[in-house]
Amino acid sequence: MKPAFVFGTRPEIIKLAPVIRAFEERGVEPLLIHTGQHYDYEMSSVFLEELELRRIDYHLEVGSGTQAEQTGTAMIKIEKVLMEEKPDVTLVQGDTNTVLAGALASVKLKIPVAHVEAGLRSFDRTMPEEINRILADHASEVLFAPTEEARKNLEREGITENVYVVGNTVVDAVLQNAEIAERKSDVLERFGLKPKEYILLTAHRAENTDSKENLRRLLEILEELPVKVVYPMHPRTRKKLESFGLWERVEAIENLIVTKPLGYLDFLKLQRNAKIVMTDSGGVQEESIILNVPCLTLRYNTERPETVKAGGNVLVGLEKERTLSHVERLLSDEEFYKKMASAPNPFGDGKSGQRIAEILLELYEKGELNVRS
Ligand code: UD1
Ligand code: UDP
Incomplete structure (x- = not known):
């Protein structure tokens, strides 16, 4: 065949x-x-x-x-x-x-x-x-x-x-690579990060990046997050931020570490050790529930509703109050955190x-x- x-x-x-x-x-x-x-x-x-x-x-x-x-x-x-x-x-x-x-x-x-x-x-x-x-x-x-x-x-x-x-097959990919990532990647050291003390962010979807207004709303959220945020940035987002004249505003955010997109091993290690994941990615929503990391999705709908039903993912959209209140609760309410982090993986x-x-x-x-x- x-x-x-x-x-x-x-x-x-x-x-x-x-x-x-x-x-x-x-x-x-x-x-x-x-x-x-x-x-x-x-x-x-x-x-x-x-x-x-x-x-x-x-x-x-x-x-x-x-x-x-x-x-x-x-x-x-x-x-x-x-x-x-x-x-x-x-x-x-x-x-x-x-x-x-x-x-x-x-x-x-x-x-x-x-x-x-x-x-x-x-x-x-x-x-x-x-x-x-x-x-x-x-x-x-x-x-x-x-x-x-x-x-x-x-x-x-x-x-x-x-x-x-x-x-x-994302579960296969995570299971085949998470341990290797843990051993091989020095990504935490490279960025000066401690396990469970930072948020991992990705955002690249057309609906979030193609409008200046939506990118501005994303930045307004990032400006108020109370912990370090690591953002491996998709080239699409970077180009849009530059063309909308928003790049300097990104650079001014103190808690934010922006990097180029990362390889899979570095990214998996960052994801597994993150306190919270924030994303508009499909695959990242899946991986965070597999890796037991609470996920806040920067979208108003998802084609992965299983993650929401299981309790590991919340759709926060680009709503500042909603996003910040979830972050604060995850950082302060241990019970709430544990509940989200222990949501069962629905992907096999x-x-x-x-x-x-x-x-x-x-x-x-x-x-x-x-x-x-
Ligand atoms: C595509 C998929 C999206 C998926 C994403 C995965 C479609 C319609 N969208 O979006 O569902 O989530 O891949 O990451 O197929 N660019 C570079 N270098 C690259 C690739 C892209 O600079 O190697 C820049 C270019 O400016 C390009 C823009 O990113 O115009 C968007 O790339 P494109 O392939 O159209 O879509 P993605 O946003 O990557
Ligand atoms: N990913 C990666 N490096 C990064 C960002 C993401 O290896 O800097 C991986 C992530 O682990 C996941 C996949 O890329 O497996 C998700 O891709 P993306 O978010 O681009 O696309 P989507 O899943 O939204 O289609």
Whole structure:
């Protein structure tokens, strides 16, 4: 069997690495196609190195652009590779423009698509990711839903065949790397941080960074946080802060340490040892509940509602009072802190990659890995 993996951004590399490894352990060498949606060393190569992904077969160098430019260029380039390589299945993960491009290019060549992390819904169609998720799910033949809730979302849209609830491969990634990170990374020393004495922040979502008003609201929160904050900043956010003339205001915040994006091992170590995580990232919401760190999500909705229901995540949006009062309570009320920190992980046991490889190999053996007519 010849599976092709199409990926292009940081979270896709992290969450697909366990699936790639699971195929390799079964003697199958997958084809690796990197669109180049992320291209800075800190956004891509560092993860390929740390997660020991062997050579990339095709590097498509799609780069940045408008939604249509990026998706369209990726589609054209992915199609060429798929036509030449004729894989038996194309795997995509998540909700980026790379995912949409890979899924559409593949299904139209009658190469079945397997969507890892299928069925997530924020029910907010103004997010580019929501459009990508819905379309990728509907273009896919095999759907790997991380949770029962995700499966139900698919069912509501009439997708019931070849849907498998397998957990989220992010658990595999955390379990495979957290101990290594603890041993190898000196990130706390580098930034002069003590365990459980700082907040880890990430924010890069279009809805938070594309408007000056929203970035200003984020800064107003950061200016009042009572403990040290470490912020590995996505290049998108940095560019927006600079272009809106807000960079000096960032530099003036005393408690704030801004860094370039970090490699996975450094980031995992920072996350595991943080007192609180604040984020608008999808993957970081998942990882913090896995690592037992309370998470405050800087959004008004989430496609990971399981984390909120489990009690490990609170949606605070960009509401200053709401955010600060949660931070204060987490810092002062031990019971409240413990309750959030001990919320159960809803994303499975860390064997999702193995399950995905097994299921696809079995479907292939039975001749059932085809685009349905
Ligand atoms: C994309 C995904 C988002 C995901 C995120 C993971 C879409 C629509 N969005 O957002 O769901 O959470 O990846 O991090 O696919 N840039 C660089 N260097 C890079 C990559 C990007 O400087 O290596 C800058 C460019 O100015 C670019 C901007 O970041 O225009 C946005 O990049 P893009 O790939 O469009 O989306 P992300 O914000 O990274
Ligand atoms: N991450 C990282 N370094 C950073 C920030 C995030 O390694 O500086 C990892 C994080 O552990 C998680 C993933 O990147 O696994 C999340 O990616 P991102 O927030 O960019 O995307 P999203 O999950 O929102 O799509």
